[in-house]
Amino acid sequence: xxxxxxxxxxxxxxxxxxxxxxxxxxxxxxxxxxxxxxxxxxxxxxxxxxxxxxxxxxxxxxxxxxxxxxxxxxxxxxxxxxxxxxxxxxxxxxxxxxxxxxxxxxxxxxxxxxxxxxxxxxxxxxxxxxxxxxxxxxxxxxxxxxxxxxxxxxxxxxxxxxxxxxxxxxxxxxxxxxxxxxxxxxxxxxxxxxxxxxxxxxxxxxxxxxxxxxxxxxxxxxxxxxxxxxxxxxxxxxxxxxxxxxxxxxxxxxxxxxxxxxxxxxxxxxxxxxx
Amino acid sequence: xxxxxxxxxxxxxxxxxxxxxxxxxxxxxxxxxxxxxxxxxxxxxxxxxxxxxxxxxxxxxxxxxxxxxxxxxxxxxxxxxxxxxxxxxxxxxxxxxxxxxxxxxxxxxxxxxxxxxxxxxxxxxxxxxxxxxxxxxxxxxxxxxxxxxxxxxxxxxxxxxxxxxxxxxxxxxxxxxxxxxxxxxxxxxxxxxxxxxxxxxxxxxxxxxxxxxxxxxxxxxxxxxxxxxxxxxxxxxxxxxxxxxxxxxxxxxxxxxxxxxxxxxxxxxxxxxxxxxxxxxxxxxxxxxxxxxxxxxxxxxxxxxxxxxxxxxxxxxxxxxxxxxxxxxxxxxxxxxxxxxxxx
Amino acid sequence: xxxxxxxxxxxxxxxxxxxxxxxxxxxxxxxxxxxxxxxxxxxxxxxxxxxxxxxxxxxxxxxxxxxxxxxxxxxxxxxxxxxxxxxxxxxxxxxxxxxxxxxxxxxxxxxxxxxxxxxxxxxxxxxxxxxxxxxxxxxxxxxxxxxxxxxxxxxxxxxxxxxxxxxxxxxxxxxxxxxxxxxxxxxxxxxxxxxxxxxxxxxxxxxxxxxxxxxxxxxxxxxxxxxxxxxxxxxxxxxxxxxxxxxxxxxxxxxxxxxxxxxxxxxxxxxxxxxxxxxxxxxxxxxxxxxxxxxxxxxxxxxxxxxxxxxxxxxxxxxxxxxxxxxxxxxxxxxxxxxxxxx
Numbered sequence: 026x027x028x029x030x031x032x033x034x035x036x037x038x039x040x041x042x043x044x045x046x047x048x049x050x051x052x053x054x055x056x057x058x059x060x061x062x063x064x065x066x067x068x069x070x071x072x073x074x075x076x077x078x079x080x081x082x083x084x085x086x087x088x089x090x091x092x093x094x095x096x097x098x099x100x101x102x103x104x105x106x107x108x109x110x111x112x113x114x115x116x117x118x119x120x121x122x123x124x125x126x127x128x129x130x131x132x133x134x135x136x137x138x139x140x141x142x143x144x145x146x147x148x149x150x151x152x153x154x155x156x157x158x159x160x161x162x163x164x165x166x167x168x169x170x171x172x173x174x175x176x177x178x179x180x181x182x183x184x185x186x187x188x189x190x191x192x193x194x195x196x197x198x199x200x201x202x203x204x205x206x207x208x209x210x211x212x213x214x215x216x217x218x219x220x221x222x223x224x225x226x227x228x229x230x231x232x233x234x235x236x237x238x239x240x241x242x243x244x245x246x247x248x249x250x251x252x253x254x255x256x257x258x259x260x261x262x263x264x265x266x267x268x269x270x271x272x273x274x275x276x277x278x279x280x281x282x283x284x285x286x287x288x289x290x291x292x293x294x295x296x297x298x299x300x
Numbered sequence: 301x302x303x304x305x306x307x308x309x310x311x312x313x314x315x316x317x318x319x320x321x322x323x324x325x326x327x328x329x330x331x332x333x334x335x336x337x338x339x340x341x342x343x344x345x346x347x348x349x350x351x352x353x354x355x356x357x358x359x360x361x362x363x364x365x366x367x368x369x370x371x372x373x374x375x376x377x378x379x380x381x382x383x384x385x386x387x388x389x390x391x392x393x394x395x396x397x398x399x400x401x402x403x404x405x406x407x408x409x410x411x412x413x414x415x416x417x418x419x420x421x422x423x424x425x426x427x428x429x430x431x432x433x434x435x436x437x438x439x440x441x442x443x444x445x446x447x448x449x450x451x452x453x454x455x456x457x458x459x460x461x462x463x464x465x466x467x468x469x470x471x472x473x474x475x476x477x478x479x480x481x482x483x484x485x486x487x488x489x490x491x492x493x494x495x496x497x498x499x500x501x502x503x504x505x506x507x508x509x510x511x512x513x514x515x516x517x518x519x520x521x522x523x524x525x526x527x528x529x530x531x532x533x534x535x536x537x538x539x540x541x542x543x544x545x546x547x548x549x550x551x552x553x554x555x556x557x558x559x560x561x562x563x564x565x566x567x568x569x570x571x572x573x574x575x576x577x578x579x580x581x582x583x584x585x586x587x588x589x590x591x592x593x594x595x596x597x598x599x600x601x602x603x604x605x606x607x608x609x610x611x612x613x614x615x616x617x618x619x620x621x622x623x624x625x626x627x628x629x630x631x632x633x634x635x636x637x638x639x640x641x642x643x644x
Numbered sequence: 645x646x647x648x649x650x651x652x653x654x655x656x657x658x659x660x661x662x663x664x665x666x667x668x669x670x671x672x673x674x675x676x677x678x679x680x681x682x683x684x685x686x687x688x689x690x691x692x693x694x695x696x697x698x699x700x701x702x703x704x705x706x707x708x709x710x711x712x713x714x715x716x717x718x719x720x721x722x723x724x725x726x727x728x729x730x731x732x733x734x735x736x737x738x739x740x741x742x743x744x745x746x747x748x749x750x751x752x753x754x755x756x757x758x759x760x761x762x763x764x765x766x767x768x769x770x771x772x773x774x775x776x777x778x779x780x781x782x783x784x785x786x787x788x789x790x791x792x793x794x795x796x797x798x799x800x801x802x803x804x805x806x807x808x809x810x811x812x813x814x815x816x817x818x819x820x821x822x823x824x825x826x827x828x829x830x831x832x833x834x835x836x837x838x839x840x841x842x843x844x845x846x847x848x849x850x851x852x853x854x855x856x857x858x859x860x861x862x863x864x865x866x867x868x869x870x871x872x873x874x875x876x877x878x879x880x881x882x883x884x885x886x887x888x889x890x891x892x893x894x895x896x897x898x899x900x901x902x903x904x905x906x907x908x909x910x911x912x913x914x915x916x917x918x919x920x921x922x923x924x925x926x927x928x929x930x931x932x933x934x935x936x937x938x939x940x941x942x943x944x945x946x947x948x949x950x951x952x953x954x955x956x957x958x959x960x961x962x963x964x965x966x967x968x969x970x971x972x973x974x975x976x977x978x979x980x981x982x983x984x985x986x987x
Contacts (some may be wrong), residue, residue: 029413031363031553031567032378048894059373078366078374079557079565083583105583105889109899119373262588263580265553269409271572272550273580275598278606283409297523299580299588299598329861330767330942349940350863359863360908435675435777507675534681536705539865540940556906570907573865578889583898585889591713627871627938628701629673629680 030268033076033121035059038114039096044182045175050103051147051182052112053088055096059119063094066125069132069155070259070287073097073124074267075111083107084264084282086151087125090158097122100150100182126267127286130155130231130257136165141223143172143242145214145234149182151259151286152233156190163193170223174199174214174234178207197221215241225250231257243290253291260286260293260300276300301467301476303483304490305456310463311339313479317387320423320475323355324389334388343390343456346433347619351395351546352388356402356418359543361569363414363553368563379566380417387423387475391452394439394619396426398546399451404611405549414569423471426452430497431504436620438633441509444618446501457494464494510637512604512614518640519605527639529593534628537592539573541599541622541630547615548599550574574598600635645783646756646825648695651728654754654822656690658726664752668706669728670699676779676791678766681706693728695756697764697781697788697801702932703727704736705873711746712876726752726821730763732808734817735930735965736873742965742972743928745876755817757825760786761801762809767942769804773797802833808933808946810834819968840950858943862914864907868935868945869921874928881920918948926952927973930965 040055056075058064067073067087076082089098103112114120132155142156159166171194175181178200190196199210199217210217215238223230223246230251232242239258246256262274262281269280276296279285288296305313314322314337324341325332331349361381368374406415429437429446439445449455453472457464465483467473476483486494509515542548552572557565572579575595581587589595607615616632623631655667671682671692678698683706684690707725714721729737734755741748764781769790778790778797788804790797802810809815811834816827835841843851869875881904889898904920905913929949936946956962962973970976 028411029363029378029380030410031412031414031569032376035373035376037373076555076567078368078376078567079555079560079563081555082553103895105895105898106901108583109895121374121376261582263582265551265572268412270405270412270549270551271553272574272602273572275602275606278609299594329858331940360910533683534706536867536870536938538867538870538938539863540867540938543863543865544940552907554907556908568906568908570909571863572907576866581889583889585891585893623675625940627867627934629678631674634674 031123031266033074033123034064036064036075036097036120036122038116038118038120041114041116044100044184045102045180047179049146049180050112051100052103053098053100053182054111054114055089055098056120056122057096064097064122067091067097068125068129069158070129070151071125071127072267072282072286073099073122073126074264075099075107076121077107077110077114078121080110081107082121082265083111084126084261084267086259086286088150088153090154090161092158092161098153100147100153102147124267126282128284130287132158135229137227138166139168139170139224139226139228140166141170141172141218141228141230143214143218143230143232143234145174145238146176146180147182148232148234148238149173152231153183155231160190160193167227169194170221171196172199172214172218172221173197174201174210174217176201178204213241214238215245218242219245219249223249223251225252225255229255229257233259253294254289256290258288258290258293260288262300301473302486302491303465303476303479304486305463305465305479305483307461307463309482310341310343313482314341314389315339316478316480316482317475319478320385320387322387322389337389341389343427343458345390347392347395347621348390349621349625350544351398351619351621352391352424353395353398353402353546353549355386355388355422356399356415357406357549357571358418359571361414363567363569365566366555366563370561370563374563381414381421383417383421385421385423387425389425389427391424391426392429392433392619393426393446393448393450393452394437394444394617395546396424396451397439397444397448397617398619399424401547401607401611401613401615401617402549408611423453423475424451425454425456425472425475426468428455428457428498428501430458430501432506434620434624436507436623437618438507438509438620439618440502440506441512441633442614442616442618443512446504447498457497459490459493459497462490464490506618507620507633509633511640515614515636515640516605516608518643519601519636522639522643523597523601525639528597529591531630531635531638532592532596535575535592535596535630536628537575537577537595538627539571539575540625540627541632542573542575543571544621544625546617546619546621547603548573550579574602596630596635600632600639603632604636645759645785646695648693650824651695651754651756652690652693655684655693655726656687658752659684659690660687663723664726665723667693667726667728667754668703669693669754670695670701670703673698677781678764695728695783697761697783697805699728699730700763700806700934700937702730702733702736702871702873702934704729704733704740705871705934707737707740707746707751708873708876712878721746721750724750724752726754728754728756729817729820730756730758730932731812731815731817732930732932734819735814736932738819738965738968739874739928739930739972740876741968742970748968753817753820753822755820755823757817757823757827758809758812758815759825759828760831761788762805762812762815764788764804765806769799772799772804805833806933806937807834807839808931808936811836811838812931837950837954839944840947840954843947856911859911859914859918861941862909862918862943863941864909864914864917865940867938867940868943871934871938872925874925875921877924918943918945922948922952925949927956927962927964929953
């Protein structure tokens with residue numbers, strides 16, 4: 026029955042890739058409808074509730090462009106119970122998937138503008154659909170610049186894809202501390218952004234990453250003259266239903282699973298800091 | 301439709317409702333609890349310890365079962381609630397008020413099949429409060445009334461040896477029609493008495509929230525008030541206030557595994573509670589509401605600010621259960637009054 | 645008779661001299677009675693303190709909270725906390741000290757004797773007052789005096805006193821820094837374990853039926869555990885909600901954690917919860933009875949704890965919270981133990 030909002034569709038894991046290994050391991054999964062066909066339509070920035078039966082559900086950002094219909098991509102860091110179970114999956118395994126949930130980046134409002142993407146750690150995944158959609162529709166946008174940093178060179182996800190991106194957009198990679206053989210920026214992401222002096226005129230900046238990074242990126246962008254409504258970010262909270270009913274992901278009156286996860290800083294800065 | 305029922309005949313009315321499973325408050329283990337009744341129902345209860353929300357939102361609801369043999373895809377079987385029709389007698393007006401509030405939560409944006417399946421099969425026969433059944437009642441402060449019919453299908457008013465029976469909905473009319481000749485036409489004196497009883501009920505003094513209309517805006521600007529931590533200092537972080545509340549709807553979803561090989565289990569929803577420390581804790585260990593002050597603020601703001609901003613009414617219905625049953629005296633009326641006093 | 649002014653003077657004096665950082669006691673509730681926990685931090689607030697038959701709470705719970713908050717904030721404790729403690733409450737503090745939860749010098753015990761009475765049982769009172777709602781309660785010798793809308797109402801305390809107090813043999817806080825009220829140790833208003841004895845006189849089938857009924861009724865609101873100073877475990881084995889996840893907890897630790905019970909409030913899960921809790925309180929529970937008072941659905945939780953308490957007393961002569969120097973039940977053995985496991 027399709028009108029039962031809690032009943033997941035079955036998705037088959039078609040592809041698994043190790044992005045980052047070690048204690049903060051990240052794996053990328055591509056999930057397709059188990060019975061053939063398409064899972065559902067989504068927009069850039071939306072999420073889906075993934076589940077492993079017997080382990081439970083987890084809300085994960087959809088990391089593939091809406092232009093790709095045949096699968097949905099997810100990059101999952103191993104953090105707890107459910108994500109650990111995801112890391113134990115093999116290609117061909119069947120999982121539960123329901124969604125899409127939440128709002129989306131207003132990409133249509135941004136055509137004809139400069140886009141600055143600023144990501145850190147696993148925060149590249151939620152903005153990746155936006156980056157890849159913008160690149161696929163390259164002519165619709167002016168300059169596109171991607172800043173992305175990891176703690177070390179081993180923490181850089183989507184490495185090959187980022188290299189390929191350099192063909193059509195500016196990509197600036199950074200790591201926190203200098204390493205042998207690293208020719209990118211060394212230092213924190215907010216400083217890496219300042220290093221390139223982004224221009225606020227006719228621009229939008231989209232940032233996602235650890236909360237402390239987001240905080241300083243926004244400070245720096247404000248300092249460069251970016252207005253609050255030119256800055257977008259996504260937030261996360263613990264979620265169970267994804268439908269604004271289970272009552273735990275609210276920030277003020279709004280449930281992040283419905284009214285978020287995408288916020289302009291102009292809106293977010295006026296909300297209580299409960300995320 | 302307005303009728304009169306001889307109190308002694310209420311059991312006959314219940315017996316006539318043979319298409320329905322009838323529930324009424326019963327005193328058991330020292331508390332009033334809704335229990336299935338076939339014969340004698342006494343409606344001399346103050347209010348039940350637990351609200352009637354469990355009829356539409358039970359503490360445990362199975363969503364579906366899953367089964368998986370290794371190497372094969374999982375099989376899901378949806379489990380919807382049974383279509384048994386329930387009629388609940390003796391619902392107090394505050395709990396009646398809870399019904400449309402729960403309806404909003406579970407049908408806003410998208411419809412919750414489990415809730416709506418149960419909801420369409422429940423009817424509420426309310427009982428007006430001739431005087432406040434508890435010292436912690438405050439329905440008048442939150443847009444309610446001891447004679448409110450919101451959420452009810454039928455309203456009973458106690459007139460001593462008889463009930464004044466009023467249909468509120470079409471379902472209510474059907475319930476009354478089932479009573480047949482047990483219900484008689486009210487005399488002019490009955491009408492007069494009901495009016496009198498209702499007038500007195502509303503005039504009966506209750507505890508008071510000083511500025512309920514101003515509360516949403518005042519709470520909004522008091523988010524960072526130091527009073528939250530102070531007022532939550534004694535909070536033990538249990539689930540009494542939320543579990544007993546007629547409008548608290550927060551829930552958890554978990555997979556319960558009954559067998560590992562082959563994998564068999566159920567995905568279930570259970571009541572959850574914003575006062576539990578892990579309610580909002582991220583998997584990383586980060587917790588956006590990390591102390592009792594933040595958690596008390598969430599509950600109070602949800603009732604008196606967030607819900608009001610979303611739906612234009614207080615979520616709290618003034619039943620007073622969280623006040624009377626809190627083991628350490630946290631009192632939502634006192635909290636709202638204290639936090640909002642002296643706020644512009 | 646305790647003069648509340650003595651307690652207030654003590655609190656005021658210690659706060660003024662900076663000898664304690666907080667005095668935890670009782671004050672009037674927002675509705676008059678019952679009393680509620682008070683956290684007094686300035687000398688001017690000392691007059692808020694009260695002492696009446698509704699001072700139910702075992703305030704030693706808040707010493708546990710304090711330690712948890714300090715640990716969370718990574719702060720040292722600084723000056724001690726003063727706490728108003730009845731006999732059972734003070735014995736809880738002794739158990740916490742035996743278990744090294746905090747140091748003796750971290751706490752200043754303002755002992756209060758229950759003398760010839762104890763705390764009120766509001767359920768018993770309600771059945772005596774027939775719907776009249778009292779706003780205040782006071783001690784007067786062996787009576788309680790209630791203020792109601794219909795005037796003053798006097799009742800012999802033993803008619804409406806909590807069972808735990810009727811059965812209490814040591815209504816006096818032996819461990820204290822200062823104490824108020826007369827020591828009436830040895831007084832006994834009812835047979836200890838009376839309810840348990842009555843219950844055990846029934847057959848196995850009947851006993852199982854009664855407890856199955858209660859196990860089915862438990863909502864698992866966790867009020868019994870949350871109100872108990874002995875239930876201080878950071879990681880409670882019977883529920884996931886207090887699992888202390890920090891930013892340092894590894895994914896493997898979280899993933900490997902065993903879920904002993906599900907969140908569903910069902911008989912199987914509730915039995916595990918309630919019985920595990922009772923077992924963990926053996927030799928530690930001082931029968932303050934707060935779990936049973938807090939229970940919103942009137943499950944006779946005390947009976948489970950009493951059962952363990954009586955086993956410990958009869959088998960090992962053990963009295964929980966008797967002295968700081970004494971070892972805890974599960975960390976001690978007798979030379980004449982009939983079992984051969986120790987030899």
